[in-house]
Amino acid sequence: MNPLNAHNLVIDVPGRTGGQAMDFTVGEGQVWGVLGPNGAGKTTLLHTLAGLRQARSGEVRLGGTALSDMKRRLVSQQLGLVFQERHDEFPATVLETALIGRHPWLSPWQMESGEDLAIAEQALKQLDVAHLSDRLVSTLSGGERQRVAIATVLAQNPATWLLDEPSNHLDLHHQVAVMELLKAQAGAGRAIFMCLHDLNLAARWCDHLLLLFPNGEACWGPAETMLVPSALERLYNQKLVTVEADGAPVFVPVKG
Numbered sequence: 001m002n003p004l005n006a007h008n009l010v011i012d013v014p015g016r017t018g019g020q021a022m023d024f025t026v027g028e029g030q031v032w033g034v035l036g037p038n039g040a041g042k043t044t045l046l047h048t049l050a051g052l053r054q055a056r057s058g059e060v061r062l063g064g065t066a067l068s069d070m071k072r073r074l075v076s077q078q079l080g081l082v083f084q085e086r087h088d089e090f091p092a093t094v095l096e097t098a099l100i101g102r103h104p105w106l107s108p109w110q111m112e113s114g115e116d117l118a119i120a121e122q123a124l125k126q127l128d129v130a131h132l133s134d135r136l137v138s139t140l141s142g143g144e145r146q147r148v149a150i151a152t153v154l155a156q157n158p159a160t161w162l163l164d165e166p167s168n169h170l171d172l173h174h175q176v177a178v179m180e181l182l183k184a185q186a187g188a189g190r191a192i193f194m195c196l197h198d199l200n201l202a203a204r205w206c207d208h209l210l211l212l213f214p215n216g217e218a219c220w221g222p223a224e225t226m227l228v229p230s231a232l233e234r235l236y237n238q239k240l241v242t243v244e245a246d247g248a249p250v251f252v253p254v255k256g
């Protein structure tokens with residue numbers, strides 16, 4: 001369909017010389033997690049993949065075409081973005097915000113149809129925020145806002161999702177619900193690429209991982225080949241104990 005491909009991509013992290021060229025493809029049905037310590041460049045990578053930031057070299061391709069050669073409207077139909085910094089100051093309700101997800105699919109000046117409204121309402125229901133439809137987004141809690149942002153991308157229905165810390169602000173139940181939703185999206189043929197701070201969420205729900213080190217070094221591949229305790233300890237500069245629970249490895253930091 002529309003695989004997202006990083007081709008010899010070197011991201012432009014300020015103050016970092018060099019940086020490893022990355023070559024990977026996020027295929028349909030795959031759930032990728034990006035792991036790395038603070039400042040490693042995870043958000044920079046995500047912004048570069050979204051075409052919002054210039055790469056130092058190499059290119060990002062969507063469905064085989066360089067992102068830089070594609071019309072923004074086509075990109076906005078294909079790529080859904082859940083980023084950390086939001087501009088929720090504009091006084092919009094939760095329903096109006098979810099409807100923005102439909103805009104890439106409308107022609108200029110076209111009003112949202114009854115079908116667009118139904119899609120947005122269904123997305124809000126799926127993220128458990130339908131009861132907040134008439135509330136101004138600026139009045140919501142952090143977790144509620146995060147779920148509205150994810151519902152907006154669900155309404156957009158892109159082939160590829162890019163998410164920066166989607167579990168941010170979410171309680172345990174909603175973390176699991178969002179991970180299950182993303183897994184279901186992948187099951188329906190979408191491609192998911194997200195930065196995660198929670199190693200255990202990544203170990204449980206991602207089938208591919210990209211480890212990003214502070215010096216710009218990176219490695220990527222199927223999750224089972226990346227979840228090597230010694231590599232993760234080096235990544236986070238943190239000793240870990242590995243146990244298995246509920247069929248997945250669980251990494252516990254060693255105290256002191």
Ligand SMILES: Nc1ncnc2c1ncn2[C@@H]1O[C@H](COP(=O)(O)OP(=O)(O)OP(=O)(O)O)[C@@H](O)[C@H]1O
Nearest residue numbers: 013014015036037038039040041042043044045195
């Ligand atoms: N506009 C900027 N000016 C200067 N430095 C910047 C700028 N934007 C990012 N950086 C630096 O680039 C590095 C990578 O930032 P980035 O946000 O990509 O890291 P991250 O891995 O997402 O970190 P975190 O886990 O803390 O969210 C950081 O050291 C950051 O301070």
